[in-house]
Amino acid sequence: MTESKTRYGFTGSFKTKPGKGADMIAILLQAAESVRTAKGCHLYIISQDEKDPDNIHVFETWDSREDHDNSLKMEDSKGLIAQAMPLLEGKPQGMSLKVFGGAGLK
């Protein structure tokens, strides 16, 4: 996949208040269900830092940044973001990516 044909990706960590990691995972797994059929969504993977149960990781791949941004405007997304915000301890850390491909990405 040449640079011109890359997809939009995001990798980010959400540090929650103590003991709230499992709640955040549940919310983000609901978000994953709602974006599963969103236009341009390929991957929306929810994980937990092996060393810190309150450090939650999201890896996303979309056809474009625009598709990603549009998903945040979906009614479900707004509700879930409202549930997630109070659980956060500080600002999420993340990096926007150019996804070149690999194994497991259709």
Next chain:
Amino acid sequence: MTESKTRYGFTGSFKTKPGKGADMIAILLQAAESVRTAKGCHLYIISQDEKDPDNIHVFETWDSREDHDNSLKMEDSKGLIAQAMPLLEGKPQGMSLKVFGGAGLK
């Protein structure tokens, strides 16, 4: 997916020497091809930091850490690692993950 049924994941960044990002991507895409059929491999995604072409990101998901570690012993992997090491600028940054699931993961 309850905690007992999580998979092994890894998210990591490889900072290369100046101008070597594209070479690293090419090597890691070859690695992705070789692990595509490796036991327990679900995702091996190669990306580039949008803000820094020499900061290369890998996101992996495996059935188990053991499957992941075994893939590093494959002949192809050893050769590719040997090609990649000289391109690195400092130690790769990474985090092992418990992958709970999400969209795009079979």
